[in-house]
Amino acid sequence: MRVRFTGLKAWWVQRVSAVYMLLFVLFLLYSFALQPLQAFPQWHTWMARPGTSVAFLVFFAALLGHMWVGLRDVLLDYARPAGLRQVLLAAVAFGLLGLGIWLLWILLRLQG
Amino acid sequence: MKLSISRYDPERDKKPYLQDYEIELVPTDHMLLDVLLRVKAQDNTLSFRKSCREGVCGSDAMNINGRNGLACITRVSELREPVVIRPLPGFPIVRDLFVDMTQFFKQYHSIKPYLVNPESPPDRERLQSPAERDKLDGAYECILCACCSSQCPSYWWNPDKFVGPAGLIQAYRFIFDSRDRATKERLDDLDNDPYRLFRCRTIMNCAEVCPKGLEPVHAIERIRLKIAGLAEPVGGLDVHPPISPR
Numbered sequence: 001m002r003v004r005f006t007g008l009k010a011w012w013v014q015r016v017s018a019v020y021m022l023l024f025v026l027f028l029l030y031s032f033a034l035q036p037l038q039a040f041p042q043w044h045t046w047m048a049r050p051g052t053s054v055a056f057l058v059f060f061a062a063l064l065g066h067m068w069v070g071l072r073d074v075l076l077d078y079a080r081p082a083g084l085r086q087v088l089l090a091a092v093a094f095g096l097l098g099l100g101i102w103l104l105w106i107l108l109r110l111q112g
Numbered sequence: 113m114k115l116s117i118s119r120y121d122p123e124r125d126k127k128p129y130l131q132d133y134e135i136e137l138v139p140t141d142h143m144l145l146d147v148l149l150r151v152k153a154q155d156n157t158l159s160f161r162k163s164c165r166e167g168v169c170g171s172d173a174m175n176i177n178g179r180n181g182l183a184c185i186t187r188v189s190e191l192r193e194p195v196v197i198r199p200l201p202g203f204p205i206v207r208d209l210f211v212d213m214t215q216f217f218k219q220y221h222s223i224k225p226y227l228v229n230p231e232s233p234p235d236r237e238r239l240q241s242p243a244e245r246d247k248l249d250g251a252y253e254c255i256l257c258a259c260c261s262s263q264c265p266s267y268w269w270n271p272d273k274f275v276g277p278a279g280l281i282q283a284y285r286f287i288f289d290s291r292d293r294a295t296k297e298r299l300d301d302l303d304n305d306p307y308r309l310f311r312c313r314t315i316m317n318c319a320e321v322c323p324k325g326l327e328p329v330h331a332i333e334r335i336r337l338k339i340a341g342l343a344e345p346v347g348g349l350d351v352h353p354p355i356s357p358r
Contacts, residue, residue, distance in 0.1 A: 007310030008303050008339050073313070076306060077269045 014069045017062035024059045048110045060103045064096050113137050113147060114194035117158065120205050128205060130196070137188065144191065145172055145184040160209035167323060170257025174209050175201055176357035180259035180321040186356050200262035202271065216258050219275045222308075223283040223301075228294035244290035249348025251285040251331055253324050254278065260318035260328050266311045273307035277318035277328030280309065284331035284349070287338065303339050310336075325354040 037043045046052055071092045079085040113135050120128035133151050141147050145165055152158050160183075161171040167185035175198040176186055183197075203211035229238070261267045261276035275283065280302075287298050302309035312332045319327040327350045337343050 006303055007306050007308075008336070010306065011310060011336060012340065077266070077311065 010069045013065045017066040020062045053107050057107055064100050068096055116194045116196045118198040119208055121207060141188055143184050144186040144188055147188055148183055159207045170255035173200055173257040173259045179357040180263045181357040182257060182323045185323060190356060190358055192358055200258055202262050202268040215271050216261055219279040223275060223279050225282050227292050229291055238291040240290050246347050247288045248285055250326055250351045251281050251349055254281050254326055259321045259323055263317040263321045265315055266313055270307055270311055274311040275308050281328040281331040284335055287335060299339050323354050325352045
């Protein structure tokens, strides 16, 4: 399969993910200010709630998508030889995919 | 006035170097080009482009004290000494301040800088409403001097793939022209390649150095919004008073 890069999709991913992450971080700060989590069991129960888990899942997806666009841009700009660029892009993609699987595994484990 | 001018003769020099000149100013020396012409009278080996000497042709674009500008509209009285003059950065040097603009014009031609309209021409002319015409303000004034593209880091990295601010403000001028019928093709051409439009990182050097005070970065943002199917703009592009090199 050949991956086609277009400009607009990346532009959308960058902007939508940034807005979600900003709102999510503000929401986190607000909820921690209202109800600080003081011990691990409390944090565990809070994280295991389906609402929290899904919100974090979307947050991490947004974070990984945002990282992909940013790192892809750096490589498109600076990695001039096409072969080297492809290898580095693939390395970044696999790295981010690995992080995504790891995060998903942690979130699923919290569900017990 | 003390000047340090970049010199390079490809047949003699390995790399460009700065040569110092000292010129006694006379009352008619208003603009930097006046002084450069007097340097040239003293040392006729110095090469640079110039033509209209009033900021219309864009021939004498150069890097003046680290900032791109037109020598003919840069006031001598405002310049810090010694005035360091170099060729446009990022462009191959042909000789002294003379640069090769082939790549720059290749990018300009790639956006099809002409109206595409297969409909049979009307008897007199293709009309526009004043509101449709207003959208072209801030774009049609571009004189293609290359100050913007040559000061754009994204263009330095990929001059062969990124259209650059000068080409993109021209692209805007035709995409938003109500008489043009190739809008979709123009937008697809810029979107289907991640380099042509989307390498712009909104650094905004283009707006900062434009000797006409135009803002190619605003044109680029409007093209992106148009591709995304968002907000049809009202009125022309932002324009600001030009900031001359100091």
